[in-house]
Amino acid sequence: MLAELTMVSAFAWIVVGFGLIPAGLMAARGFGFYTVVKECQAHVYTLFGNVLGTFDEPGLRCPVKYFGLKGLLLPFAGKRHVVNTALRQRYLRDQKVNSEEGTPMGVGIWYEMRVADPQAYLFENADPEGSLAANVASAALSALSNLEMDTLLENRHNLSRTVRKNVAPYAEKWGFELGSVYLRKVAFTDRGMIDNIKEKVVKRLTQVTSAMKQDGENRVGLIESETSRKVSQKLAEASAARPDIVGNVLNEIGKQDKEILTRVMDVMETEKLIESGAGVTVLPGGSNVFVQVSSDGASSVSGGGAGMSESLESGKGADGSRHSG
Numbered sequence: 001m002l003a004e005l006t007m008v009s010a011f012a013w014i015v016v017g018f019g020l021i022p023a024g025l026m027a028a029r030g031f032g033f034y035t036v037v038k039e040c041q042a043h044v045y046t047l048f049g050n051v052l053g054t055f056d057e058p059g060l061r062c063p064v065k066y067f068g069l070k071g072l073l074l075p076f077a078g079k080r081h082v083v084n085t086a087l088r089q090r091y092l093r094d095q096k097v098n099s100e101e102g103t104p105m106g107v108g109i110w111y112e113m114r115v116a117d118p119q120a121y122l123f124e125n126a127d128p129e130g131s132l133a134a135n136v137a138s139a140a141l142s143a144l145s146n147l148e149m150d151t152l153l154e155n156r157h158n159l160s161r162t163v164r165k166n167v168a169p170y171a172e173k174w175g176f177e178l179g180s181v182y183l184r185k186v187a188f189t190d191r192g193m194i195d196n197i198k199e200k201v202v203k204r205l206t207q208v209t210s211a212m213k214q215d216g217e218n219r220v221g222l223i224e225s226e227t228s229r230k231v232s233q234k235l236a237e238a239s240a241a242r243p244d245i246v247g248n249v250l251n252e253i254g255k256q257d258k259e260i261l262t263r264v265m266d267v268m269e270t271e272k273l274i275e276s277g278a279g280v281t282v283l284p285g286g287s288n289v290f291v292q293v294s295s296d297g298a299s300s301v302s303g304g305g306a307g308m309s310e311s312l313e314s315g316k317g318a319d320g321s322r323h324s325g
Contacts, residue, residue: 095137099152110180
């Protein structure tokens with residue numbers, strides 16, 4: 001029985017402990033005995049309308065330790081302001097500016113910021129973020145208006161630095177630390193002008209493409225003509241050198257063996273005869289023939305019997321010339 005009572009008592013104390021500890025911590029936090037500062041946060045305390053102090057380091061902080069007995073009055077006569085100090089980004093779209101030529105254009109401005117002075121952020125301006133955005137837009141309008149269109153389209157980096165330089169003093173005054181400022185987009189707002197520019201760009205691209213194509217064709221033609229000239233030159237040099245080379249080879253062959261030279265010359269003569277396309281009459285060996293030459297220089301051949309004259313048997317023609325069978 002005593003053991004059961006002991007277990008019930010222990011369980012009751014555990015339940016009471018789990019309930020009393022959170023309640024006690026909540027009460028201590030409500031009375032300002034401690035506070036928890038999270039990452040990228042700052043706690044600003046005011047007492048009777050005056051700034052008492054700021055906690056900007058993350059962790060567990062005790063106001064009584066830092067502010068003394070005034071910390072005990074904070075839950076009753078003071079106030080705690082929680083300020084977000086994380087990096088923020090904002091983009092202002094289509095800010096209207098006019099170029100030097102009077103062309104209406106829209107400019108997009110991107111910038112980043114963070115709260116560096118929580119007290120100035122809370123008490124120097126009722127709407128610091130809205131005032132900073134208006135100041136960025138005003139600085140952009142002042143820096144970009146009446147500039148040449150080419151400058152607006154091409155020198156955005158330099159113009160971005162100019163806008164940041166003009167806005168940074170006001171940002172610091174209102175508790176901000178200004179980061180990068182960049183002109184992200186520069187566009188035309190007049191639809192008719194956009195269509196005209198597109199038409200001009202298309203025509204210019206067509207012209208440039210045609211010029212590039214013609215230039216390429218001209219270069220290819222020059223290369224082909226130069227190549228043909230060099231090939232013709234080399235072929236002519238080879239043709240001119242061929243007789244000399246063949247003659248030297250034939251001379252060497254003649255020095256070594258005249259019979260071989262004779263056979264080579266016969267082959268070359270036969271090749272030339274075949275290449276010329278002239279008619280050739282082939283007669284069997286031992287046959288008796290008459291050769292008749294006409295007045296125009298053409299010759300004809302006619303056969304004879306076994307009783308031909310001795311002149312024909314000796315291989316002589318009627319005109320006294322000799323023909324091989």
